[in-house]
Amino acid sequence: xxxxxxxxxxxxxxxxxxxxxxxxxxxxxxxxxxxxxxxxxxxxxxxxxxxxxxxxxxxxxxxxxxxxxxxxxxxxxxxxxxxxxxxxxxxxxxxxxxxxxxxxxxxxxxxxxxxxxxxxxxxxxxxxxxxxxxxxxxxxxxxxxxxxxxxxxxxxxxxxxxxxxxxxxxxxxxxxxxxxxxxxxxxxxxxxxxxxxxxxxxxxxxxxxxxxxxxxxxxxxxxxxxxxxxxxxxxxxxxxxxxxxxxxxxxxxxxxxxxx
DNA sequence: CTGGGGACGGGGCCC
DNA sequence: GGGGCCCCGTCCCCA
Numbered sequence: 341x342x343x344x345x346x347x348x349x350x351x352x353x354x355x356x357x358x359x360x361x362x363x364x365x366x367x368x369x370x371x372x373x374x375x376x377x378x379x380x381x382x383x384x385x386x387x388x389x390x391x392x393x394x395x396x397x398x399x400x401x402x403x404x405x406x407x408x409x410x411x412x413x414x415x416x417x418x419x420x421x422x423x424x425x426x427x428x429x430x431x432x433x434x435x436x437x438x439x440x441x442x443x444x445x446x447x448x449x450x451x452x453x454x455x456x457x458x459x460x461x462x463x464x465x466x467x468x469x470x471x472x473x474x475x476x477x478x479x480x481x482x483x484x485x486x487x488x489x490x491x492x493x494x495x496x497x498x499x500x501x502x503x504x505x506x507x508x509x510x511x512x513x514x515x516x517x518x519x520x521x522x523x524x525x526x527x528x529x530x531x532x533x534x535x536x537x538x539x540x541x542x543x544x545x546x547x548x549x550x551x552x553x554x555x556x557x558x559x560x561x562x563x564x565x566x567x568x569x570x571x572x573x574x575x576x577x578x579x580x581x582x583x584x585x586x587x588x589x590x591x592x593x594x595x596x597x598x599x600x
Numbered sequence: 601c602t603g604g605g606g607a608c609g610g611g612g613c614c615c
Numbered sequence: 616g617g618g619g620c621c622c623c624g625t626c627c628c629c630a
Contacts, residue, residue, distance in 0.1 A: 529619065534608080554606080554607085557622075557623075558606065560623090565604065581603085
């Protein structure tokens with residue numbers, strides 16, 4: 341089953357910086373030193389911390405994930421009220437990994453970037469363009485405005501640059517093949533990550549419990565488990581969850597006997 | 601049922 | 616323009 345995603349993102353370009361997720365098991369970096377090391381530039385450029393201040397409200401999810409008809413611009417997730425220092429204190433310290441070796445500053449009142457999930461287009465199998473009407477219109481006008489369209493011959497997807505198309509085509513051709521198991525990937529770094537499943541390398545360590553992960557995203561998710569105030573909040577009972585999937589399960593299982 | 605870890609995909613950005 | 620990497624996110628599985 342392809343794990344492709346449906347919607348294309350369009351949210352503020354301001355990126356939270358996760359490059360603080362340290363690679364601590366340096367010995368494991370011998371094979372892929374560049375790939376795994378956080379860039380020093382990133383650390384110097386950060387002003388943000390791990391996403392502590394961003395909390396999702398499931399009540400907005402339906403609009404975010406439904407096809408165009410029900411989408412609306414007012415889908416800004418509701419940030420949890422973090423103004424209370426007490427509620428932040430523990431999570432601040434626990435999520436202060438960005439400060440590791442740098443400062444002990446609390447995660448600063450989060451850069452309140454309105455935070456909408458990426459929206460993506462599925463590109464394999466039958467394709468579903470999920471985009472709000474505005475974007476739909478915009479896209480059409482752009483296409484009609486003589487911008488060349490580069491079409492994927494493997495799927496209906498189209499791009500406005502050849503580079504983007506070439507990048508996309510790799511997801512069809514899967515040129516990076518694992519010599520151990522033969523599994524193929526679209527990009528070298530995906531293969532490198534996969535190879536770690538064979539080698540057991542876990543370059544990403546949790547600063548709180550010293551648990552190590554092979555995948556930075558998994559460390560990021562793990563860090564949520566240390567946070568007292570988690571990222572995804574039920575709009576009904578205000579309970580917070582470390583993952584959206586948990587929040588969705590929580591909601592679908594009938595939180596407060598309300599169907600969202 | 602819930603929470604969490606493992607594996608992975610894709611777009612976007614930066615160099 | 617291309618490659619590498621980051622970030623966000625999902626699915627699956629297990630305790």
